[in-house]
Amino acid sequence: MAIRVQAEDFDVGAELAALSDGNPSIGGVASFVGLVRDMSKGDGAGGDAVSALTLEHYPGMTERQLAAIEAEVRARWPLDAVLIIHRHGRLLPGDRIVLAACASAHRAAAFEACWFLMDWLKTKAPFWKQEETPDGARWVEAKEEDEHAADRWRQQAP
Amino acid sequence: MAIRVQAEDFDVGAELAALSDGNPSIGGVASFVGLVRDMSKGDGAGGDAVSALTLEHYPGMTERQLAAIEAEVRARWPLDAVLIIHRHGRLLPGDRIVLAACASAHRAAAFEACWFLMDWLKTKAPFWKQEETPDGARWVEAKEEDEHAADRWRQQAP
Amino acid sequence: MRILYFAWLRAKIGTAEEEVAPPAEVATTGDLITWLQSRGPAYADALANRAVVKVAVNQDYVGMDHPLAPGDEVALFPPVTGG
Amino acid sequence: MRILYFAWLRAKIGTAEEEVAPPAEVATTGDLITWLQSRGPAYADALANRAVVKVAVNQDYVGMDHPLAPGDEVALFPPVTGG
Numbered sequence: 001m002a003i004r005v006q007a008e009d010f011d012v013g014a015e016l017a018a019l020s021d022g023n024p025s026i027g028g029v030a031s032f033v034g035l036v037r038d039m040s041k042g043d044g045a046g047g048d049a050v051s052a053l054t055l056e057h058y059p060g061m062t063e064r065q066l067a068a069i070e071a072e073v074r075a076r077w078p079l080d081a082v083l084i085i086h087r088h089g090r091l092l093p094g095d096r097i098v099l100a101a102c103a104s105a106h107r108a109a110a111f112e113a114c115w116f117l118m119d120w121l122k123t124k125a126p127f128w129k130q131e132e133t134p135d136g137a138r139w140v141e142a143k144e145e146d147e148h149a150a151d152r153w154r155q156q157a158p
Numbered sequence: 159m160a161i162r163v164q165a166e167d168f169d170v171g172a173e174l175a176a177l178s179d180g181n182p183s184i185g186g187v188a189s190f191v192g193l194v195r196d197m198s199k200g201d202g203a204g205g206d207a208v209s210a211l212t213l214e215h216y217p218g219m220t221e222r223q224l225a226a227i228e229a230e231v232r233a234r235w236p237l238d239a240v241l242i243i244h245r246h247g248r249l250l251p252g253d254r255i256v257l258a259a260c261a262s263a264h265r266a267a268a269f270e271a272c273w274f275l276m277d278w279l280k281t282k283a284p285f286w287k288q289e290e291t292p293d294g295a296r297w298v299e300a301k302e303e304d305e306h307a308a309d310r311w312r313q314q315a316p
Numbered sequence: 317m318r319i320l321y322f323a324w325l326r327a328k329i330g331t332a333e334e335e336v337a338p339p340a341e342v343a344t345t346g347d348l349i350t351w352l353q354s355r356g357p358a359y360a361d362a363l364a365n366r367a368v369v370k371v372a373v374n375q376d377y378v379g380m381d382h383p384l385a386p387g388d389e390v391a392l393f394p395p396v397t398g399g
Numbered sequence: 400m401r402i403l404y405f406a407w408l409r410a411k412i413g414t415a416e417e418e419v420a421p422p423a424e425v426a427t428t429g430d431l432i433t434w435l436q437s438r439g440p441a442y443a444d445a446l447a448n449r450a451v452v453k454v455a456v457n458q459d460y461v462g463m464d465h466p467l468a469p470g471d472e473v474a475l476f477p478p479v480t481g482g
Contacts, residue, residue: 033189139327
């Protein structure tokens, strides 16, 4: 099962290569790498400087929910391989947070499934971000736009 | 300008890292790696075994068209970086053909722009594939579904 | 019954995890939150706005009317912000 | 005028590139293809179905009514299949 929740960084090139390795029926791999931004997403004009980000998670539930979503994308789209790696702990701007990747014979399936995974991770995976700003540590608030992005997939048949 | 047309393979991890390196306002990088499949896309039940694929291109026009499409995605979506690497020459099943990657502060922009690039590459970039099959070498025919996929982007405002 | 708190709920309540034995009339997740609110100002403050309190029972999301059993692992946390 | 052929158009015509001097009445890309078709069976065969012949002039896609100038680089090729 290609799901990992870890504090360590990951090697994107090696992970993507391993995903398609040995299966020459795969036509392509769509992926998304999420990175720590140096600015909070403030409402209005810009945000505050972010010097670090700490990701808390719910061990056990995280893996359980990621496994469920992997099963769901595999049921909805014709995928040959799925990978989700999500880090926890303290990260710095520019650090990788998450990698989602979907391999398929079909380009559209790979893109849709990968995008769905990211929208799902933003709204359902039990992770919480705390930012370090000049005003102190602050929990990141969930964004309504992320809910809308995730809801989109309920209406669309694949 | 992050456009390369080359015979050599590329290092996906290094390329994606370089794309966001030094710009901590990037929230994520969406990418697609296209691979050589070991089966042709036959109409009907499956296809023929493909032992190799040769990509011919139009030197000069390729780079010119890729530069134009890079300018277009940058105009349509808020992107921090764009990368297109497309190989030519003889490739084997499992080999990487193409890498398209878009970095943005916004997840949706990165996904849409990358998907648009791939749909565009399939229908407008002057490359032609010739497959080696048990029945001999055969030029790959353009697929109507690729035209439909590309047309989609004309109707959608980003 | 084991209760876990995450993110600012954990910070406001001041603990990540506790064992509780609510009275018999606490039958659902909603009842549990009402009962927890009565346990002191930190709980009352942390749980004041239920619109921002998510509940999982045995590591699955549930609603506020989910029935509870004694051995359940209940988690309370704010809307998630991963990815 | 320089003409380039790619993929199966190149294979059928038997050359990747040639210099041609079409007569003065060849004013557009469509005229050029008609004139090329008259140059022999290989050309006639390769260019028989214009629906599958794409044209670029000076490395930009153009239609069949695009005007031609003597120094143009004209390319004829089938629908692309890259990516």
